[in-house]
Amino acid sequence: MLNRVILIGRLVRDPELRYTPNGVAVANFTLAVDRPYLNQQGERETDFIRISLWRKLAETCASHLGKGRLVAVEGRLQVRTYETSDGQRRQVTEVVADDVRFLDWPKDRAASSSAEDIGDFPDLSDLGTEVELGEDDLPF
Numbered sequence: 001m002l003n004r005v006i007l008i009g010r011l012v013r014d015p016e017l018r019y020t021p022n023g024v025a026v027a028n029f030t031l032a033v034d035r036p037y038l039n040q041q042g043e044r045e046t047d048f049i050r051i052s053l054w055r056k057l058a059e060t061c062a063s064h065l066g067k068g069r070l071v072a073v074e075g076r077l078q079v080r081t082y083e084t085s086d087g088q089r090r091q092v093t094e095v096v097a098d099d100v101r102f103l104d105w106p107k108d109r110a111a112s113s114s115a116e117d118i119g120d121f122p123d124l125s126d127l128g129t130e131v132e133l134g135e136d137d138l139p140f
Contacts, residue, residue, distance in 0.1 A: 002049040003076045005095050008103070009033035012048060013071050017062035027058035029065070031073060031095075052076075061100055072101040 012030040019025055024112055031051050034044045051073055065071065075097035083089050 005075055005077050006071075007031055007049060007073045007095065009049070009071070011065055011067055011071065013067045014056075015053075015062045015065055017058060025055055025058040025062075026060045027053045028094075029053075029061070029070070041042075050092070052078075052094050053100065054096070057097065057100060064102065064106075065100075065108070069106070070103040072103055073097045074099040074101075094098050125127050 007032040012032050015027045015029040017027045029051050031049045033047050033049055035047065037044075039045055073095060075095045077093065078096050079091060079093050080109060081089055081091050
């Protein structure tokens with residue numbers, strides 16, 4: 001059996017973090033994912049997909065992600081049923097994430113980021129720009 005989902009989209013709102021009675025962290029957010037085709041009006045439609053995260057991943061995402069951030073989510077699709085307080089049965093489909101990749105910088109950091117913020121990079125300016133390759137140097 002195989003149940004894997006990979007999505008790339010933007011958070012609709014900040015993640016909601018809470019803890020189970022046993023102290024396990026759980027977070028939820030909704031991911032807006034554009035469909036890969038245009039509708040009859042020439043516009044892209046968007047799916048809004050509920051994402052659930054557990055434990056350390058939940059805490060990390062809750063503290064570092066916010067509305068509008070671009071992320072890649074990998075996990076499994078889960079369908080669960082529950083009963084409301086008035087006795088109605090409801091069904092929820094969500095992705096239970098086991099990996100989230102941050103694909104952009106936070107808006108407040110993007111304006112001030114520089115090479116010094118990211119880390120030390122070697123100075124490549126003295127390497128020159130001309131390189132001569134012979135036929136024996138080509139990999140094909």
